[in-house]
Amino acid sequence: MKKIDISQSVAAGSRRFLTFRVGKRIYALPAEWVIEVIRIPLVARVPQAPKALLGVANLRGAVLPLVSLRLLLGMDESAASRAIVCDDGAPVAIAVDAVDALITVESSRVETKLAELSLELGERLKGVFSLGEGRGAAKILDVQSLLSLAFAQRGRPLRQSVAGNAITARRNLEPAVERDTFITFDVAGQEFALDLGAVQEIISLPDRTAALPGCEALVRGMMSFRGQLLPLLSLRGLLGFAPASVSDAQEKIVVTSIGGALAGLVVDRPRAVVSADPGRIDPVPPVLAARTEGEARIRAIYRGEEGRRLISILAPEQLFREDVMKRLGSGQRAALPRTQNGKDSKERKFLVFRLGDDEFGLPIEAVDEVARVPDKITRVPKTPKFLEGVFNLRGEVLPVVDQRRRFDMPKLEQGDGRRLIVVRTERHRAGLICDSVSEVLRTSADSIEAAPELTGDITRLVHGVVNLEQKGRIVLLLNPAELLTRAERGLLDAFESKARAHS
Numbered sequence: 343m344k345k346i347d348i349s350q351s352v353a354a355g356s357r358r359f360l361t362f363r364v365g366k367r368i369y370a371l372p373a374e375w376v377i378e379v380i381r382i383p384l385v386a387r388v389p390q391a392p393k394a395l396l397g398v399a400n401l402r403g404a405v406l407p408l409v410s411l412r413l414l415l416g417m418d419e420s421a422a423s424r425a426i427v428c429d430d431g432a433p434v435a436i437a438v439d440a441v442d443a444l445i446t447v448e449s450s451r452v453e454t455k456l457a458e459l460s461l462e463l464g465e466r467l468k469g470v471f472s473l474g475e476g477r478g479a480a481k482i483l484d485v486q487s488l489l490s491l492a493f494a495q496r497g498r499p500l501r502q503s504v505a506g507n508a509i510t511a512r513r514n515l516e517p518a519v520e521r522d523t524f525i526t527f528d529v530a531g532q533e534f535a536l537d538l539g540a541v542q543e544i545i546s547l548p549d550r551t552a553a554l555p556g557c558e559a560l561v562r563g564m565m566s567f568r569g570q571l572l573p574l575l576s577l578r579g580l581l582g583f584a585p586a587s588v589s590d591a592q593e594k595i596v597v598t599s600i601g602g603a604l605a606g607l608v609v610d611r612p613r614a615v616v617s618a619d620p621g622r623i624d625p626v627p628p629v630l631a632a633r634t635e636g637e638a639r640i641r642a643i644y645r646g647e648e649g650r651r652l653i654s655i656l657a658p659e660q661l662f663r664e665d666v667m668k669r670l671g672s673g674q675r676a677a678l679p680r681t682q683n684g685k686d687s688k689e690r691k692f693l694v695f696r697l698g699d700d701e702f703g704l705p706i707e708a709v710d711e712v713a714r715v716p717d718k719i720t721r722v723p724k725t726p727k728f729l730e731g732v733f734n735l736r737g738e739v740l741p742v743v744d745q746r747r748r749f750d751m752p753k754l755e756q757g758d759g760r761r762l763i764v765v766r767t768e769r770h771r772a773g774l775i776c777d778s779v780s781e782v783l784r785t786s787a788d789s790i791e792a793a794p795e796l797t798g799d800i801t802r803l804v805h806g807v808v809n810l811e812q813k814g815r816i817v818l819l820l821n822p823a824e825l826l827t828r829a830e831r832g833l834l835d836a837f838e839s840k841a842r843a844h845s
Contacts, residue, residue: 386816389749416464
């Protein structure tokens with residue numbers, strides 16, 4: 343971040359201030375605290391944060407909190423035009439109505455006693471100085487005091503293992519039956535799946551790709567992906583289906599390793615994360631396995647929902663002809679992520695879901711499955727508002743939490759795309775209702791930034807931030823164990839005890 347130019351010589355006994363306005367009030371900040379002045383950036387809102395915290399914003403790769411000075415001062419909210427990025431201990435962007443000037447003031451003109459006399463409601467001041475005849479006075483804000491009143495500070499390590507708690511929780515709470523996990527997606531109106539371990543990432547189809555002249559129709563082109571070229575292949579074409587008549591905006595790229603090389607499989611749309619009972623996974627019938635067409639690409643069939651949902655599980659290594667597999671095997675190998683020191687970096691995978699315009703991530707280790715919101719959710723009397731009810735998942739009664747209610751967001755009017763994420767923590771297993779599930783995001787541990795410290799109690803919920811600067815996106819990483827408060831976890835404990843006693 344570049345600082346405002348304060349290189350001009352300042353006479354001994356003089357100070358420089360940046361002056362700005364909030365309503366009719368004129369304030370000032372010492373120039374040495376100011377890093378720069380920017381237009382109000384796009385922000386990712388932090389759930390259940392104090393009202394004055396507008397969200398977290400991306401500033402050239404750095405994630406910092408954006409705070410409304412109006413709301414800090416207890417004033418009515420209004421559209422701000424500028425944000426002052428300052429650092430008086432911790433970087434923060436402060437939204438103000440307008441920025442006036444950078445001025446030099448003789449130290450003798452700065453009054454501290456008069457500041458106490460001129461205090462208005464909500465202010466914390468370090469001094470005041472006159473702007474000259476007929477121009478009023480500027481009040482020097484005590485930013486740290488204002489922030490400390492509005493936000494509870496909690497120190498923690500800058501880099502944490504975001505998925506660590508979820509992994510430990512999974513180990514401490516073993517499921518009754520060992521299950522296989524798959525990523526499923528739609529192709530030509532049918533549901534197919536790949537083993538979760540075979541999927542590197544699920545990403546959006548870029549607006550532009552590099553076309554390869556003279557290639558088969560199943561080759562959709564190439565794109566840049568993590569420092570290498572990623573070939574894009576139509577899964578419709580690989581499975582022998584006709585191309586879609588119209589390009590669908592829901593198309594996604596499933597990045598997988600085939601023959602040791604990365605390839606992007608273009609699917610019509612991602613569908614779910616499924617935790618499958620191995621006893622319901624059957625090999626392909628021999629009459630189909632002997633064929634050489636699209637059926638040969640399927641290694642097994644999963645009979646879900648008592649046989650009402652059939653999912654074809656693909657074998658990536660069988661998607662191509664033998665000669666193509668040999669060329670892939672001798673070509674570029676799948677690149678391993680590396681740190682700046684050239685050492686292998688641990689990867690994290692997150693399931694990204696949306697609530698309104700905001701994106702959140704859950705460690706994939708904490709996600710049992712993703713499904714449609716069940717049609718039948720049984721209401722439970724005398725339970726908190728966030729508890730939508732309970733539903734039966736293969737014989738287990740699970741509570742359903744509406745994340746919009748949990749985060750005090752308005753009800754979704756059009757809920758056709760809503761999804762239910764079944765999450766497991768150390769003490770609970772619950773279904774979380776979200777607006778949609780968008781992708782599986784793969785990132786290195788080193789690229790996960792700590793959440794800004796100004797978020798108070800929410801720092802336990804928002805464990806980290808993935809800043810996708812080039813795409814203009816910020817994904818807030820949630821700690822599954824903190825999706826419920828202590829009081830709410832106690833209520834679920836009591837509810838689950840009653841449910842077990844009743845069953």
